[in-house]
Amino acid sequence: MNAATQASGAPVTETAVFRPDDFKLKNNADEIRVDTNFVSQSFWKEAVIRFRRKKSAVFGLIMILLITLIAIFGPGMNGYTYSGQNLSQKDLAPRVPGIESIGILKGDEKISTTNGTYVVNNYKLKNLSNVYYWFGSDTFGRDIWTRTWSGARVSLIIAVAAAFIDMVIGMSYGLISGYFGGRVDNVMQRILEIANGIPQLVVVTLLLLVLQPGMLTIIFALMLTQWIGMSRIARAEMLKLKEQEFVLASRTLGAGDFFIIFREVLPNIIGPVITQVMFSIPTAIFTEAFLSFVGLGIPVPQCSLGSLISEGFNSFTTHPYQIVPPIIVMSLLMLSFNLVADGLREALDPKLKEM
Amino acid sequence: MKKYALKRILLSLFTLLVILLVLFILMQLMPGSPFNDEKLNAEQKANLYAKYGLDQPVIVQFFRYVGHMLTGDFGVSYNISKNTPISQLIQTRLPISIGIGGMAVAIGAIVGLVLGIISAIWHDTFVDTIATIISVIGVSVPSYVFALALSYSFGFRLRWFPMLFTAKQMFSSSVLPSIALSMFTMASIARFTRSEMLEVLGSEYMLLAESKGLSGPALIFRHALRNALIPIITVLAPLIVDLMTGSLVVEKIFAIPGVGSLLVTAIQSNDYNVVIALSFIYSAMYIGIMLIVDILYGIIDPRIRLAKKEGAA
Numbered sequence: 004m005n006a007a008t009q010a011s012g013a014p015v016t017e018t019a020v021f022r023p024d025d026f027k028l029k030n031n032a033d034e035i036r037v038d039t040n041f042v043s044q045s046f047w048k049e050a051v052i053r054f055r056r057k058k059s060a061v062f063g064l065i066m067i068l069l070i071t072l073i074a075i076f077g078p079g080m081n082g083y084t085y086s087g088q089n090l091s092q093k094d095l096a097p098r099v100p101g102i103e104s105i106g107i108l109k110g111d112e113k114i115s116t117t118n119g120t121y122v123v124n125n126y127k128l129k130n131l132s133n134v135y136y137w138f139g140s141d142t143f144g145r146d147i148w149t150r151t152w153s154g155a156r157v158s159l160i161i162a163v164a165a166a167f168i169d170m171v172i173g174m175s176y177g178l179i180s181g182y183f184g185g186r187v188d189n190v191m192q193r194i195l196e197i198a199n200g201i202p203q204l205v206v207v208t209l210l211l212l213v214l215q216p217g218m219l220t221i222i223f224a225l226m227l228t229q230w231i232g233m234s235r236i237a238r239a240e241m242l243k244l245k246e247q248e249f250v251l252a253s254r255t256l257g258a259g260d261f262f263i264i265f266r267e268v269l270p271n272i273i274g275p276v277i278t279q280v281m282f283s284i285p286t287a288i289f290t291e292a293f294l295s296f297v298g299l300g301i302p303v304p305q306c307s308l309g310s311l312i313s314e315g316f317n318s319f320t321t322h323p324y325q326i327v328p329p330i331i332v333m334s335l336l337m338l339s340f341n342l343v344a345d346g347l348r349e350a351l352d353p354k355l356k357e358m
Numbered sequence: 359m360k361k362y363a364l365k366r367i368l369l370s371l372f373t374l375l376v377i378l379l380v381l382f383i384l385m386q387l388m389p390g391s392p393f394n395d396e397k398l399n400a401e402q403k404a405n406l407y408a409k410y411g412l413d414q415p416v417i418v419q420f421f422r423y424v425g426h427m428l429t430g431d432f433g434v435s436y437n438i439s440k441n442t443p444i445s446q447l448i449q450t451r452l453p454i455s456i457g458i459g460g461m462a463v464a465i466g467a468i469v470g471l472v473l474g475i476i477s478a479i480w481h482d483t484f485v486d487t488i489a490t491i492i493s494v495i496g497v498s499v500p501s502y503v504f505a506l507a508l509s510y511s512f513g514f515r516l517r518w519f520p521m522l523f524t525a526k527q528m529f530s531s532s533v534l535p536s537i538a539l540s541m542f543t544m545a546s547i548a549r550f551t552r553s554e555m556l557e558v559l560g561s562e563y564m565l566l567a568e569s570k571g572l573s574g575p576a577l578i579f580r581h582a583l584r585n586a587l588i589p590i591i592t593v594l595a596p597l598i599v600d601l602m603t604g605s606l607v608v609e610k611i612f613a614i615p616g617v618g619s620l621l622v623t624a625i626q627s628n629d630y631n632v633v634i635a636l637s638f639i640y641s642a643m644y645i646g647i648m649l650i651v652d653i654l655y656g657i658i659d660p661r662i663r664l665a666k667k668e669g670a671a
Contacts (some may be wrong), residue, residue, distance in 0.1 A: 005467075059494075123599060193369070200373035204603045205426040205637040207623060209384055212633060289500050295525050296502065298626045313501075316611065320514050330503050338498035345494075 016351075050274075053350040061345020063339035077152030081137065084149065096136050106346055112322070138328045142318060150306050151328040157307040157311055158333070161218060162287035165225035166280050172226065173233025174276055178264050180234070181241030195231060203228040209288065211299040217299060221294060227289050231278050240272040274351030281344035285337040292333060308333040363653050370649045377425060380636050382420050433633035437627040438620075444635045448617060452639075455609070455616035459601050461536035466543025467594070473544070474551025474580065489548060496545025501604040505538035505611045520615045523614040535612045539604050543597045550593050554586040561585075565624060588658055595651040599644055 054060055069265025138147035138214040181192040214220045218330030253267050294300045308329045390446035407413045431446035477489035512534060515523035520531040559582055567581045609618035617636060
């Protein structure tokens, strides 16, 4: 306004003409640089940085990768199979070539009887100088190393499959319920509340009574019980997002309901969903182990971490080494998944306070 | 509030009915019949069916079934102890399980609260790190691993407590199973208390209380803990439920004659009647606890109470 009146008050009579030497280059290539302190990052890049800053989460991730790798290759690393029995070599303590020369894991085992405690080496007693069971052998003479890792494999497959199926079901349910709202939401939420009112223990127990015990049945049972938490998270996220402008824009452009739900909103809630999946994996591992312990797990001679613990329990006062490997592997797995999930939650949700 | 409570009660009852329906259908689907004795001829079988009302229409059977279940008549056990009424089997076992469960909740809640408060007050210190490690392990490691470890170290090696449950030494033989069961509750409550306390401690009314001259225990217990406790009640319900699951295995490890070990035995010996009766009892307890906690939460937290009123008006 001001400039306009000035311009009209004092009309410009001369037109300015630039000459080539009016401006010259400053040649400051050395001085200018991109700000690296507050450089803008993509969401995922920043998430990775935040995740790596959390030591416990990185530790968890490494443990998971390590256990997965050994679960894949471990059972093939020695000559034994998970079901091969050798009754003449039963209840042998752990013995590892190489390490045995430094005095540990050489096949000794303490036996406590009423006459006192003494150390025996069954390898020597039975003249098995060239036999090595890295984790020992069980009451049927099966190699515990091979069984532990094939058990870990089974447990991991069950847990990951169940978590993945839960994610698909729970997420779809929650997203649809949240998106449509109103009566649809009301009915869907009442159904969910009733499903949530039935204890998981009861559902799983009854299901396994009716169906054949086995890997698929356990996955199915986990599927029926674990989707509720996921659907709650998906619904809450949907309620937050569905009023936002990008949804409105998409609808204005003519997108259908399901396009908006699965192509517009879904990519935006992937953070909380992944976190929830990571949290549901240890739950699945635990439930499987629990079922095996109760006797509803994987049928013999197949094994899972749970069934190994259950077998080891029968002789855990006399041969404690039989129960130790599966317990440690399972505890480490559950711990690692929890740590990674914790780390992911903080990495994917920058708003979350440092607590 | 009344409307809310009524709605919750109705929904709970309906859930219970759905569970009964599922259990009933399962009983119908079970392979074989209770009278698959080869010595019985067709007429005797028909008599038996008539005696137990199995010849009537399904819908009549269902409502009779609901009536029986609600009055505590769960039928007889087939395999575990033949022809003993299940209610009688449960009667002696339920108090033991509830006793150990109650002890576990008490231990878990008290130790968890203390751990949580300590790590919130001295947060980001050495004490906090230790408490956090304990709670992460407690959440991640299943209760029966603790049970095995405790039973091996304190029961078998040190012989401080009996390894197996005996009715004579009721208290000392309940100690180990209660501790094993309480670990998960303890860890979750510690984690939750810590984050709630941190939030409360950073709030402005705490600053006000502090500037009024309050300090020490009065500040923590009267002002901070009270407000932090409210959300903790909500996590207690799912924790009690986890306890029920955990008790199955822990009871088996310590040979406790409770309902958990009864369910395990029943599953293993295919005693369907017992499994179904216990499923019903577990579900009823679960629904009851959820209902109580929901209503309690509404009563305790004025924000919810007021919000509900405004919503209703």
